[in-house]
Amino acid sequence: MVTSSEHNNERFRRKLDHLRLYREGWGAQSNAFDEVYLVHQALPEFDLKDVDLSVRWLGKTLAAPFIINAMTGGTPASLEINRILARAAARTGVAMAVGSQHIALEAPKCRETFSIVRRENPGGVILANVSAAASLDEAFRAVEMIDADGLQLHLNVVQELLMPEGDRDFSHYRQRIREVASGLSVPVIVKEVGNGLSREAAVALYGCGVRRLDIGGGGGTNFAAIESRRAGRDKSLYSCWGLPTAISLIEVATSGLPLEITATGGIESPLEAAKALALGASLVGVAGYFLKVCLEEGEEGLVAxxxxxxxxxxxxxxxxxxxxxxxxxxxxxxxxxxxxxWLEARGIDPAPLARR
Ligand SMILES: Cc1cc2nc3c(=O)[nH]c(=O)nc-3n(C[C@H](O)[C@H](O)[C@H](O)COP(=O)(O)O)c2cc1C
Known part of the structure; x- marks a missing residue:
C-alpha cells in the first residue's frame, strides 16, 4: 500500500520534473491562432493614451486582462518562483494562480511555498488551485491557505492516464465539481491544462453550476509529452491530442451559454492575446512562457x-x-x-465573428 508520505514524495518529484521539463513537446501542436486574423483599421479616432486595458475581475480591478497561470508550489525552488511571480503580478496589476495545492493540504510544512504569494501581493487577484476531484473541504482549505479570490479546479485526464500513479476513475468528478461550485463562497473556475475544453465539456460544466472556465487548449505546455518523457515512453502518441486553444475558445465562446472565459494554452505573444480577447475571452492566461522569462530574467525581466x-x-x-x-x-x-x-465540421459557423 502506498502511504501518504510516499504519495507526497512522488508529488514532490513530479513537481520538480514539471519545472525541469515544462517546455518538452512545446510546438508539437499549433494553438491555431495563426489561422485567426484581426481587422486593421487605418483611421482610429482616438488617442493611444485613452485606450483602457483595465478589466474588473472577481470584484477587483486588473490593469490588463492577463493572468500568470497556475504552475508551482510545494518545493523549495517553487517558493522563490512563486515569490517572483507574485511580486511581478503585484507590480504589473495582473492576476495570478498558484500551482496545485494538494501537496500542502497533506504536508502543512509546504504551505509557505503557496502563502508567500498572498504575502507578496496582499491586494491582488490570486487564485487557489486543486484537482477537480477535490472535496469541498479540500477546496475550502486551499482557498483559506492563500486567502484566494477564486478557486481553479483543474481537469487533467490525459496527464492522469499517462502517470503510472494517476487516476483511472473519473466517475465522481462531476459530482465533486457540483459540490464545490455550490458550496464555496468564492467563484470557481474549471480549467483544462493543455488539451482544451470542447463545447460538450462546457455544457456539462455549466450543468454542474460552473460559470467560469479556463479552456486550457493545446499548442503550449504539453503534459502528455512531459509525462511520456518522465515514463520513458514515445512522446509523440498523445502530444497532438486535444483541441487547439483558438478552436476550443471558439467552441465555448459561441455556445450561447453565459460563461466567462479565460483563454490559456501556448499564448506567447500579445498579438495572440489580442486575438483571444477578440474571440471572446475575458482574460488571457500565460504559464510556460512567463515561467521561462521568470527563470531566465528574474523579477525585473518578467515585469518588463x-x-x-x-x-x-x-x-x-x-x-x-x-x-x-x-x-x-x-x-x-x-x-x-x-x-x-474544424468549426464547420462541428456545425459552428465562424462567419458571424467576421461580420461584427
Ligand atoms: C511547470 C508547470 C506546472 C503546472 N502546474 C499546474 C498545476 O499545478 N495546476 C494547474 O491547474 N495547471 C498547471 N499547469 C498548467 C498551466 O496552468 C496551463 O494551463 C498550461 O501550462 C497551458 O498554458 P501554457 O501553454 O501557457 O503553459 C502547469 C504548467 C507548467 C508549465
Missing part, C-alpha cells in the same frame, strides 16, 4: 515583459479601432484554414 505585453496590446486595440477590451471583443475576427474547417 508584462509591461511590454500591455504596451503592445494597447497598440493592437488602437489598430482595431477599440478603445477598451469590450470594444476589442465586439470587433470582427476572421477564422481561416483548418480552424475554420
Amino acid at each position: 515583459e508584462i509591461e511590454r505585453w500591455k504596451e503592445d496590446l494597447r497598440n493592437f486595440c488602437l489598430m482595431c479601432g477599440a478603445r477598451n477590451i469590450q470594444e476589442l471583443k465586439d470587433g470582427p475576427v476572421i477564422v481561416t484554414g483548418r480552424a475554420r474547417e
Whole structure:
C-alpha cells in the first residue's frame, strides 16, 4: 500500500520534473491562432493614451486582462518562483494562480511555498488551485491557505492516464465539481491544462453550476509529452491530442451559454492575446512562457515583459479601432484554414465573428 508520505514524495518529484521539463513537446501542436486574423483599421479616432486595458475581475480591478497561470508550489525552488511571480503580478496589476495545492493540504510544512504569494501581493487577484476531484473541504482549505479570490479546479485526464500513479476513475468528478461550485463562497473556475475544453465539456460544466472556465487548449505546455518523457515512453502518441486553444475558445465562446472565459494554452505573444480577447475571452492566461522569462530574467525581466505585453496590446486595440477590451471583443475576427474547417465540421459557423 502506498502511504501518504510516499504519495507526497512522488508529488514532490513530479513537481520538480514539471519545472525541469515544462517546455518538452512545446510546438508539437499549433494553438491555431495563426489561422485567426484581426481587422486593421487605418483611421482610429482616438488617442493611444485613452485606450483602457483595465478589466474588473472577481470584484477587483486588473490593469490588463492577463493572468500568470497556475504552475508551482510545494518545493523549495517553487517558493522563490512563486515569490517572483507574485511580486511581478503585484507590480504589473495582473492576476495570478498558484500551482496545485494538494501537496500542502497533506504536508502543512509546504504551505509557505503557496502563502508567500498572498504575502507578496496582499491586494491582488490570486487564485487557489486543486484537482477537480477535490472535496469541498479540500477546496475550502486551499482557498483559506492563500486567502484566494477564486478557486481553479483543474481537469487533467490525459496527464492522469499517462502517470503510472494517476487516476483511472473519473466517475465522481462531476459530482465533486457540483459540490464545490455550490458550496464555496468564492467563484470557481474549471480549467483544462493543455488539451482544451470542447463545447460538450462546457455544457456539462455549466450543468454542474460552473460559470467560469479556463479552456486550457493545446499548442503550449504539453503534459502528455512531459509525462511520456518522465515514463520513458514515445512522446509523440498523445502530444497532438486535444483541441487547439483558438478552436476550443471558439467552441465555448459561441455556445450561447453565459460563461466567462479565460483563454490559456501556448499564448506567447500579445498579438495572440489580442486575438483571444477578440474571440471572446475575458482574460488571457500565460504559464510556460512567463515561467521561462521568470527563470531566465528574474523579477525585473518578467515585469518588463508584462509591461511590454500591455504596451503592445494597447497598440493592437488602437489598430482595431477599440478603445477598451469590450470594444476589442465586439470587433470582427476572421477564422481561416483548418480552424475554420474544424468549426464547420462541428456545425459552428465562424462567419458571424467576421461580420461584427
Ligand atoms: C511547470 C508547470 C506546472 C503546472 N502546474 C499546474 C498545476 O499545478 N495546476 C494547474 O491547474 N495547471 C498547471 N499547469 C498548467 C498551466 O496552468 C496551463 O494551463 C498550461 O501550462 C497551458 O498554458 P501554457 O501553454 O501557457 O503553459 C502547469 C504548467 C507548467 C508549465
